[in-house]
Every structure is written in structure tokens, then in C-alpha cells.
Amino acid sequence: MSTLFYISSIVAVASTVMVITRYHPVHALLYLAVSFLSVGMIFLSLGAPFVAALEIIVYAGAIIVLFIFVVMMLNLGRETAQQEKEWLQPKVWVVPSILVLILLVEMIILLFSDNKDIMRISVVDPRKVALSLYGEYIIAVELTGFLLMAGIVGAAHIGKHKRSSLHRFLQNGENGNGKAHTGVPPEQVSNEQTVLHD
Amino acid sequence: MNQLLAYIPAFPLIGFLILSLFGRKLPKPVIATIGAGTVCIAAIITIVLGVSFLQTPPAGGAFHQLLWSWFKVGKLSIDISLQVDALTLVFIFIITFVGALIHIYSTFFMWHDGDYARFFASMNLFVCAMLLLVMADNLVLLYLGWEGVGLCSYLLIGFWYEVPSNCRAANKAFLITRIGDTALLIGLFLLFRELGTLNIQGILQQAPAHFTTGSANIVLITILLMIGGMGKSAQMPLQTWLPDAMAGPSPVSALIHAATMVTAGVYLIARMHGLFQLSPVTMTIVAIIGACTLLVAGCSALAQTDIKRILAYSTISQIGYMFLALGVGAWSAAIFHFFTHAFFKALLFLAAGVVIEALHHEHNIFMMGGLRKRMPIVFVTFLAGAAALSALPLVSAGFFSKDAILWYSWSAANGNVFLWLMALAGAFITALYSTRLMLVVFWGEPKTPVHEAPAQGMIIPLIVLAFFSVTAGFIEWPHNMMHLTLFSDHVQKVLPETIMKAYLPSEWFFQAIAALVTGAGIYLGYTMYYGKAGVRWQQSPGLASTREFLFSGWKFDQLYNFIFVKPFLFLTRINKSDVIDRMYNGIAQGSLRLSNWFSVSQNGSLRLYIVGVLAGILFIITLQLLL
């Protein structure tokens, strides 16, 4: 168990480092999948198989797939990688990395400073989780349902291609970029917008 | 007879109302009839009333008429109530009689002016207010009249308002008299607090019991009343408005700034004599102010070249004589001088108006000259006025009144040799500048052609006034001659008799000196200004700075400019941007600047925001580690 934990931990950290250093988005996403899988292994080693399964299904499955969809839709390929290479100069990442390292050191010091007694880990079986989830946390589950619903509706609404109702604050920049509102007949523009932009 | 009282101020008021409401639509003859007629009716009623008063003196020495109650607040009850006693009778006689003559004169003098109705409306309102002032039986009504005459004075000085300097003169008169008015008002408040009444008779009766002689309260009250009188009567140091007030038409100068309004201060002090007698300090101050004023104004009159300004300074000087007489306790002498002065000064102003009119609005006396032959009637009347002004012995009204003041300034208990010497010097100067005025204007070479003869209606008032300027003095003779004391007998029904010193030198002696001094003044004027000498004298370079000093009225305007206006302007300049507001502006600008500083952080860079969050986390955790 312990060995499993250490191995999967090393894999998780290493793949995460790869995620944040890749230039090509698809490479990064593949390393992210590896990272999620190894975190799932950590869950398994902690004796939480249900969570491990969910980790693999939702994170490594659904979320990664979503990302890949987006990458495909936006056609983020070699040019993006080239751009990332230009953007990731040392002067960009050195200072944030130092700050985060300080934070990391401080948190680890805090972690190991207060109590020295051994933290034993025992298995919590899915049955207890299910009872707790649908017992005392039932309202939170309902709320999570609302959240997911809102997420779906929001994503559907935002992701819809409706160039006509560009927010009026954004329209100036849009005109500056020279992007034409081809789908908008002038008579459909509301009075308010007309007044504002005249 | 009591019922007649209200009609005296009512007729001018009716005239004012008609003229101010319908004046623009009425033809000029109607305006003239209403304007002069109402005042003439008032004068006739006054004469009827006066005859009745003298024949059968009313009980208590005064006519009373209660019109209606004005207002009642707590203990304070103010009535619109009129009262005519011997003192008031003298004043209303002068106001209505001289006023009527001046109105008749004005109907011709102002004939060509576009604002005929406005002029007569203001004049009628003035007569009404002045009558209220002297007929009021309480001090609040008196104050109403007091402010009313101030308002009319303002309106009439600025009558030709198209000229900016006239408006400035009107403002100056209004503002400077306002200083006195404020003091008077505070004095009235104090009186009410002390005595609980503002009824004049009530005050005079209660005052001796309530105040101890010379106590701080009574001194303060009388000084405040005195300052009120000084403002209205153009006494030092509030005299600077009167010479500028000559910007108004000549009849206005004659009526308001010579005969009536400027003597309101004299009336106030005489009316409140009971209070002033309780405060010897104030009496002395009044006398000193009068003496100083008559000298200062007399000297200024010597150097003036504008005929009306000469008369204005001489008015200040003559009122100074009245104040001197009041100050030494010669009440009846002061009122007598007011009586004669009203005639001859009104005469002089009206005659000056005729001269100015005839010479194309020429004010400078050195541009006149030689008018003796060309305007003989004006010359004769002017001569009568000037003789009265310089107190030519026995043949002028001015002699009798001024001689009485000179005599009392020595012989009254409050008088002393210095006041007498100052008054004597004033008499000398008066004779000198009167002679100068006469010689320069009526003798010598003609310098400006006369373009029209004065209207007959303007000449008649001059003749009437000249007659009174000569004869008005005959009702009161010095004690050593004839001992005819009609006037002082009449006035002393109200005013106390003058307290005299125990051991007195012969009055003859003083009269001789006074006559001699007057003669010397006239002779000096004759030698200096007769023939070509006048021009030489006027142009002698050695005296230029002195002449300049006197010409500007002893630099009082410049002094006030330096003492009051400059510091005030300095303060306003400091406070131009509102010192107190600057603090609040500072707060606003400080927060605006802070906002600008901090809004640099809101630069839209998402990564910088996250760094901010990280820095916050780091700060908190570091804090936990360190503590």
C-alpha cells in the first residue's frame, strides 16, 4: 500500500510538472490525464475506491474530454505551441514560481510543525459515504444539483453563437478589430444601442 | 385739532401712491399739481395747526392722535400714533413749508426731465417719511421714518442713475448712514431692555428714576443714539457721504441734504434730551464732535470748486454748530439754528440750482463769474443766503442763531473756552468761504454765457426763502438786545432751559468779537478773491498740497479706504478660494488621488490579480508561522 502510494505520488507530481511546462495543449492534456489517473491511484491506496472511480470517470474522463473538444474546436495546434513557447520566458515564470515555492515551504512547515503523533489512515467504505451523502448532506446534494443545472444552462447559453447581441461595451473593441456583425440587420439593433453608438 | 395730525403726513403719502402707481400715464401738469399740491396742503394744515397750537396750547403741551395699533408682542406695544409738541411743530413747519417751496421750485426745475413722476413720487415719500420721523410718539415709528428718509435719500441721490458715479454716491450715502442706523437700532434695543417701553414720553419720564447719572448703561445708550444721529447728520467721522450726495438734483440737495433729513440727528438728540442730560460724558462728546466737524468741514469748503460741494461742506459745518449747541446744553439755540439754517441753506441750494441750470450744468465756480448783472434777482437772493450763512450781524437770520451758539459755547455750564474758540474759528472760515463763493460766482469776468433766464416759478420760492433768511432771526433776539425770546419760549415748553455758568462776562463783548471775526473773514475773502486776485490765489503753487488736502475733505475717504476697505479686500482676497472649504476640497482631492493611485492596481491583468491573492495568502501564513 505504502509503496503504491509513493510510486503514484511521484508519478502524479512528475506528470503535473509536465502539464504546466508543455507548450502543446494536447500534450498537456495527456499529462493531465496521467496526473488524474495517478491521483486516483493515491485514492485507492488511501482506501477510498469509490472516490478513485469517480476521479477516473469524471476528471480523467469527462473533464479531459471537454478540454480536448475545446482544443479541437479552436484548432489549437502548432501555432499555439509556438506562441506558448514565446510566452513562457523565464522573466514571466521566475517570480511567481519563487512566490509559490515560498508558499509551499511554509505550508509544509506548518504541516509538520504542530503535532508529531502518527496520523493513521483507515479505510472508509462507500456505504458510509452514501449514507452520509443522502443523510446529513442531502440539502448540499440538492444544491449541487442546482449548481450542475446552472452550469449546463450557463454553458449552453454562453457557448451559443449569437453575434447579434454583443454587449455594448464590447462592441467598440469589436468595431476596432474590424469584425463585422454580418448577422445583424441594422433594424434589429435596439434603440438604446443605436443612441449609444451614434 | 387732534384729528388734523394724520392729514399732514397722509397727503404726501397719497401723492406718492398716486404718482408711483399711475405716474407714467399722467401728463406733466397733473404730476406737478399732485406732487407739489399735496405738500402745499400739508403745509397749510401745519400752519393752521401751528396757529391753533400757539393760540390755545393743548393740555400737556402736545397734540396726540392714535391712529391704530401697529403690533403687540408681549410687553411691547407699538402704536401708529402721532404727537405734535412745540419741538415737533418747528420741524413739521420747516418740513412742510420749506418742502412746499422746494416742490414748487422743482415743478419748473425738473420740467425737462423724463422721470418727472418718479422724482415727485420719491420727494413726496420723503416728506411723508420725514413727517413720520418727527411726529412719531414712539421710537419704533421714528425708526420707520428714519429708514424711510434714508431710502428716499438713496433713491434721489441716485435719481440720474444712468451715470455710474451717481449710483456710487447713492450707495455710499446709504451704506455710511447704515452704520449710524445700526447703532441707533442697537440703542433702541438697549433702551427697551432697560425701560420696557419705547414710547418717547414714557422714556423721558422713567429715565431719571431708572438711570443714575453717568452710569455705564445710559452712557452706552446715548452714545449709540448719538452715533445714529451722526450718521444721518453727517458728523465726523461719518460725514463723507454728504459731499458725494450732491450727485442728486439741486432741489433734493436743498430739501434732504440741507434743510430736513440731515438734521434728523439733531432732532433725535433734542428729542431724547432727557437721556443725554443723564450722561454728561456723551454731551461733551457731542459738543467736541460738533466743534471738530464744523472746523474740518469749513476748511474743506474753502478749497472746493464745485458750487454744490461748497454748500454741502458748509451744511456739514452748520450741523456741526447744532451738535455743538446740543452738546453744551443749549437746546433751544440748536433748534433755532436748525430753523434759520433750513431757510438759508435751502435758498442757497435752490439758487445754486438756478445758476447751474442757467450755465449749462456748469458746477465749477471758477467757470462762472459776473452773474451779478445778468441774474440780478438770483444775485440778491443768493446774497441774502450767503449773508445768513456767514452770520452778518443784525441783517441776517444766521447771525441771531449762530451768535446764540457762540455765546452758549462759552457761557453754558458745559461750555468752555476751547469750544468757543473753535466755534469762532468756524465762524471766521464760514465768512471767508461765503465771501469767496459770492465773489467768484457773481463778480469778475463772465466765463460762461447764460443760456436761459430762470422760470418765474423758480424765482418766487427764492424770494420767499430769501425773505425768511433775513427775517427769521427776528423772533429771537439776544438777551442784551430787546430781549425778545419768542422762539426759545416756544421750544422750551419741551426742551429744558440752558444751564449757565455762575459768573459771566458781558454778552456785548462776545457779540462784538463774533461780529469782528465775521467782518474779518469777509474782509479777508474780499482781499483774496476780489478781481484778479482770486485766480492768482487759487493757482498759487505753494499751497497746492494744502488745497489738495482740503479739497478731498481732509482725506477722510482715503483714510477709510486705507483703514476699512483695504483690509477687507485683503481678507476677501485671502478668503477668495474659501479657506474652510479648502479643507473639504482637500479631503475630496486626497481621496481622488488615493483612488487614482489604487486604481493602478485595477489594470485588468488577471495574472496580477492572482499574484495579489497569492501575496495575501503568503502574508497570512507567514503571520501564522511567525506568531
Place this chain on the structure above:
Amino acid sequence: MTDSAHMVLMVATVLFGLGLIGVLTRKNVVFMLISVEIMLNAAGLAFVAAGSKWQQPDGQVMFLFILAMAAAEVSVGLALVLQIYHQHKTMDVEDLKELRD
């Protein structure tokens, strides 16, 4: 299994830190979202470890909530990314400064 909970929490901390570095250094919105996913995942790991340590189910329950939240967040976030790309033709967060002062 000595010090296991400590070790798990340390791994979670390291993962969180790496995610944070990713958010801070990347300019591309997609990479920032990926890094945010890593941070959320690390937080979930810490919850599960804490739950195991106290032998309570609450840690895993919290992980489930984080999971749901992450799903919702990533769907909305990616929809926004699409819109941003359509409207601005860029993925650079430094160019998205319409809300600056």
C-alpha cells in the same frame, strides 16, 4: 503507513503549488483552466486524506461536491473560452482588459 496522512497532505500541497504556478505563469486561457483543475484536484485529495485520517465519510462527500463544482466550472469556463476566442480572436488573458480602470 507511518506518517501517511502527512505525506498525502504534502503531495496535495505540492500539486496545489504546481497548479498555482501554472495559473500564474500561463497566458493562455485554456492552460489556466487546466491549472485550475489541478488545484481543485489537489484540494479534493487533501479532503479525502483528512477524511481517512479521522475515519469519517465527510472528506469523500466534500470531494464529491468539489467534483460536481469542477464539472460545472469547467463547462462554463470552456464555453467562455469559446466566446472569447470568437470575439477577440486571441487566448491571451493579457489582452482581455476591458474591465480595467
